[in-house]
Amino acid sequence: MTRSARRTRRTVQVVGATAAALLALSACSSDSGSDASPGSGSGEKSGGTEKLSGTVNVFAAASLTESFTELGEEFEKQHPGTKVVFNFGGSDSLAAGITSGAPADVFASASPKTMKVVTDADAASGTPATFVRNRLEIATLPGNPDKIATLKDLTGSGLKVVLCDKSVPCGAAAQKALDASKLKLTPVSYEEDVKSALNKVVLKEADAALVYKTDVKAAGDKVEGVEFPEAADAVNDYPITLLKDAPNAEVGRAFIELVRSAEGQKVLTEAGFTAP
Known part of the structure; x- marks a missing residue:
């Protein structure tokens, strides 16, 4: 083999070795980057989540x-x-x-x-x-001692009824249901939210309250719920x-x-x- 041929062969070997080393380094860098993805805001990514x-x-x-x-x-x-x-x-x-x-x-x-x-x-x-x-439901005392069966029954004399304030959604819905029924009701108090209205019945400070169905359910046996058709006119x-x-x-x-x-x-x- 001539001196020129030997020089060419040596050059090819060096270039090949260098290329292989660069490929290996690149692969390591790529793997390292995927394991250390930076998080953003209040979350950090770990294991892809x-x-x-x-x-x-x-x-x-x-x-x-x-x-x-x-x-x-x-x-x-x-x-x-x-x-x-x-x-x-x-x-x-x-x-x-x-x-x-x-x-x-x-x-x-x-x-x-x-x-x-x-x-x-x-x-x-x-x-x-x-x-x-x-939607609304009537909350009465346990056992419904006043035999309340309809929305109109709440307008009867002698009943202490509580409503949510008209500025809050449960109060606005109650007023909408009463208007749809052409009924007028003067409560003994207007409460700041639905839990306060329900609590008046739970504490026996009121005979009934117009509250949400969900609140009647959450109260369990502390109150009794009475559904009324006019509630369909005041779904929130x-x-x-x-x-x-x-x-x-x-x-x-x-x-x-x-x-x-x-x-x-x-x-x-x-x-x-x-x-x-």
């Missing part, structure tokens, strides 16, 4: 207390490192708090009207979605939204996904809500 962490503040209508508490506990089990903090109350006061700057991630209202307060203030992120519906849609200035938007979004999932809907329908 996003790990959520931190506190999510949920403002929700009082009638959602039992079902959302259950969903909150389930959410924390599914996402260790998260904590769901609820603020339950009248939808109107919750909306006022949000528009005044109260720190919250999610708002679940008992009516589109109170949700509109938030959207009109440009405080919602995206378009709110209706996730359940609810419940919208939910992520808030624009949510301190923990990723976790808030995940909580909304649970509420709207088949699992969340099962919890809500078992509580007496109906699907949208």
Whole structure:
């Protein structure tokens, strides 16, 4: 073999070895990068799934207390490192708090009207979605000692009846049902939210109250529920939204996904809500 041929062969061997080394280095770099994908916001990706962490503040209508508490506990089990903090109350006061700057991630209202307060203030992120519906029922003392069978029976003299304030969804729905029936009812008190109205009956401070079916169910044997056909004229849609200035938007979004999932809907329908 000539000197020139030997030089050419040596050059090819060096180039080949260098190329092989570069390919091996590239493969190692690629594998290393896939294992250390950086997270974003409040989540870190681990094993191909996003790990959520931190506190999510949920403002929700009082009638959602039992079902959302259950969903909150389930959410924390599914996402260790998260904590769901609820603020339950009248939808109107919750909306006022949000528009005044109260720190919250999610708002679940008992009516589109109170949700509109938030959207009109440009405080919602995206378009709110209706996730359940609810209807009214008459809550009476256990055993229904006054034999209340119809909405008209509530107008009888001597009965102490409680309504939600007209500014909150349960009060607006009650007024709508009464108007549809052409009935006038003067309650002994107007309460700030549905739980307060129901509690008047539970404590035997009132003979009856117009509340949601879900609240009657949640009270168990502390009250007795009476259905009435006019309730069909006052069904409330419940919208939910992520808030624009949510301190923990990723976790808030995940909580909304649970509420709207088949699992969340099962919890809500078992509580007496109906699907949208």
